[in-house]
Amino acid sequence: MIHMQTLISGFKTTLSNILNNKQTFFLSVATITISIFILGLFLMLFVNLNGFLSKWNRQVQLMAYLNDDITKSQREALVDIISKSPNVESYLEVSREEAWAEFQSNMSENLKPLLDLDFNPLPASYKIKFHDVENRLVFIRELSEILKTKKGIESVEYGEEWISRFEKFMVFSKVFLFAMGGLLCFGLTLIVSNTIRLSIYSRQDEIELMLLIGATPRFVKIPFLLEGMFQGFVGSVLALFLVGGVHYYLKNEFQSSLDSMAIKFNFISEPFLIGLVGLSVFVGLMASYISTFQFLRMLNKK
Amino acid sequence: MIQIFDVVKMYDGSNPVLDNVSMEIAKGEFVFLTGPSGAGKTTVLKILFGWERFEKGQVLVHGINVGKLTHRNIYTLRRSMGVVFQDYKLLPNKTVFENVSFAQEVIGRDRKTIRFKTWEALKNVGLSPKKDIYPAYLSGGEQQRIAIARAMVNEPSIILADEPTGNLDPDISIEIFRLFEEMNKKGATIIFATHSQDIVRLGNHRVINLNRGKVVAS
Ligand SMILES: Nc1ncnc2c1ncn2[C@@H]1O[C@H](COP(=O)(O)OP(=O)(O)OP(=O)(O)O)[C@@H](O)[C@H]1O
Ligand SMILES: [Mg+2]
Numbered sequence: 001m002i003h004m005q006t007l008i009s010g011f012k013t014t015l016s017n018i019l020n021n022k023q024t025f026f027l028s029v030a031t032i033t034i035s036i037f038i039l040g041l042f043l044m045l046f047v048n049l050n051g052f053l054s055k056w057n058r059q060v061q062l063m064a065y066l067n068d069d070i071t072k073s074q075r076e077a078l079v080d081i082i083s084k085s086p087n088v089e090s091y092l093e094v095s096r097e098e099a100w101a102e103f104q105s106n107m108s109e110n111l112k113p114l115l116d117l118d119f120n121p122l123p124a125s126y127k128i129k130f131h132d133v134e135n136r137l138v139f140i141r142e143l144s145e146i147l148k149t150k151k152g153i154e155s156v157e158y159g160e161e162w163i164s165r166f167e168k169f170m171v172f173s174k175v176f177l178f179a180m181g182g183l184l185c186f187g188l189t190l191i192v193s194n195t196i197r198l199s200i201y202s203r204q205d206e207i208e209l210m211l212l213i214g215a216t217p218r219f220v221k222i223p224f225l226l227e228g229m230f231q232g233f234v235g236s237v238l239a240l241f242l243v244g245g246v247h248y249y250l251k252n253e254f255q256s257s258l259d260s261m262a263i264k265f266n267f268i269s270e271p272f273l274i275g276l277v278g279l280s281v282f283v284g285l286m287a288s289y290i291s292t293f294q295f296l297r298m299l300n301k302k
Numbered sequence: 303m304i305q306i307f308d309v310v311k312m313y314d315g316s317n318p319v320l321d322n323v324s325m326e327i328a329k330g331e332f333v334f335l336t337g338p339s340g341a342g343k344t345t346v347l348k349i350l351f352g353w354e355r356f357e358k359g360q361v362l363v364h365g366i367n368v369g370k371l372t373h374r375n376i377y378t379l380r381r382s383m384g385v386v387f388q389d390y391k392l393l394p395n396k397t398v399f400e401n402v403s404f405a406q407e408v409i410g411r412d413r414k415t416i417r418f419k420t421w422e423a424l425k426n427v428g429l430s431p432k433k434d435i436y437p438a439y440l441s442g443g444e445q446q447r448i449a450i451a452r453a454m455v456n457e458p459s460i461i462l463a464d465e466p467t468g469n470l471d472p473d474i475s476i477e478i479f480r481l482f483e484e485m486n487k488k489g490a491t492i493i494f495a496t497h498s499q500d501i502v503r504l505g506n507h508r509v510i511n512l513n514r515g516k517v518v519a520s
Contacts, residue, residue, distance in 0.1 A: 003410055006410060205391075209393065211377070212380065212385065213380065213405050213408055214377045214381035214383075214408060214456075215408040217374060219408060219410070
């Protein structure tokens with residue numbers, strides 16, 4: 001266990017390290033801030049796209065349009081397939097008349113005269129809703145493949161193309177986000193560990209003396225580990241405030257136009273915020289650990 | 303308490319600085335380690351507190367095999383020792399008081415004990431009036447006394463003093479020498495490295511004489 005007093009005296013040393021090397025400290029923190037800011041921006045974008053997609057996903061239903069000359073037994077066969085399909089929540093039969101009525105009611109008033117047809121062009125259909133499960137698209141796809149081959153079906157529709165493109169894009173975004181995060185963390189590790197190295201070298205004599213008079217390696221390391229973690233913390237919190245500022249600006253600027261599409265522009269959610277700060281603190285810890293490890297190994301080789 | 307058997311130390315890998323050195327020092331003993339400059343006195347002390355490794359031989363302190371200690375557990379050995387370094391090793395950005403209390407912070411003593419013991423140690427070496435001064439503003443003798451206060455403040459069972467009277471005028475040397483005798487009376491084992499025969503003559507203690515890395519008299 002680490003003694004409370006050890007931590008306090010470690011933190012004092014940390015503070016004086018920072019005051020002694022203000023410039024490198026601020027440079028290091030600024031680098032962290034910029035990196036986490038970029039990562040945060042992309043994350044915010046991703047989270048919103050993702051939220052938009054899943055909301056939209058939930059509304060996706062399978063429309064099976066029927067031939068006008070479908071027979072009763074064909075209908076029964078279709079209903080049998082649909083009701084026995086996995087994850088189907090409900091299905092609704094929409095007659096040609098109902099479809100036409102719904103179409104007209106959705107029509108804006110000034111367009112109505114243009115569509116004053118004397119026949120009903122719309123087919124009857126089955127509106128199939130699926131349970132809200134993770135991979136519902138797989139089930140939708142499966143059922144649509146089956147229905148397509150059946151007699152009495154004119155066409156099947158669920159915005160297939162769009163969805164698969166969007167999905168691919170989300171996968172790409174995820175990979176991109178992870179790759180960028182990884183790269184940034186790697187760069188940050190190098191930069192922070194360099195700052196900590198400077199801190200260590202400015203206290204080289206003191207560290208050597210501490211070890212000579214019986215300090216444990218851990219006692220020697222603590223102030224520098226704290227310094228690395230502190231840099232990560234300050235840098236990421238600053239970055240998230242910046243992301244918050246960008247969010248505030250964009251929301252004020254564009255929310256009214258987003259409202260019309262019933263889209264909400266969200267800030268990064270709490271778990272992700274904590275995750276980003278945690279990641280940054282962890283990078284700081286790793287970086288300073290590397291530096292202290294290298295330094296102590298060098299001292300011991302002497 | 304301290305046993306050194308046939309130790310060979312080479313800094314450059316070929317010329318031994320210590321050449322089959324052996325010595326044994328009993329608990330509570332006061333010994334002088336003498337010899338001309340370059341004889342290997344400092345090297346012997348450095349090996350004793352695990353700052354230098356050695357090529358051959360065996361070193362036991364309190365029965366601990368020093369050569370087998372790793373950098374992770376060597377602090378246990380060092381905490382049983384107080385070392386007065388030949389070059390003092392004071393921290394220039396800490397005051398006299400802070401330099402002495404630092405040695406206790408490092409081993410995790412609590413605040414109250416630290417304050418009390420630091421006062422006591424500074425009083426013993428006659429430096430309490432200068433407790434808030436930085437080492438750079440003190441004379442060589444005063445700096446040496448800080449180093450001594452720091453070495454004794456944790457009440458170690460072994461004190462290694464490397465030329466603690468080097469470059470001091472005789473009056474102060476005698477004063478400092480008496481400090482070590484006092485610690486010895488309180489039970490500490492003391493190895494006092496010096497090349498000054500005047501100091502050796504001051505006390506009636508065993509002398510281990512090194513020359514060119516060999517023990518020539520004991
Ligand atoms: N770190 C080192 N690297 C290489 N050689 C060293 C090192 N330290 C000491 N030596 C050599 O080892 C020999 C013994 O040195 P040591 O410091 O032990 O002598 P000493 O008896 O303490 O001398 P002095 O009375 O001058 O302090 C000397 O020849 C010195 O040059
Ligand atoms: Mg010497």
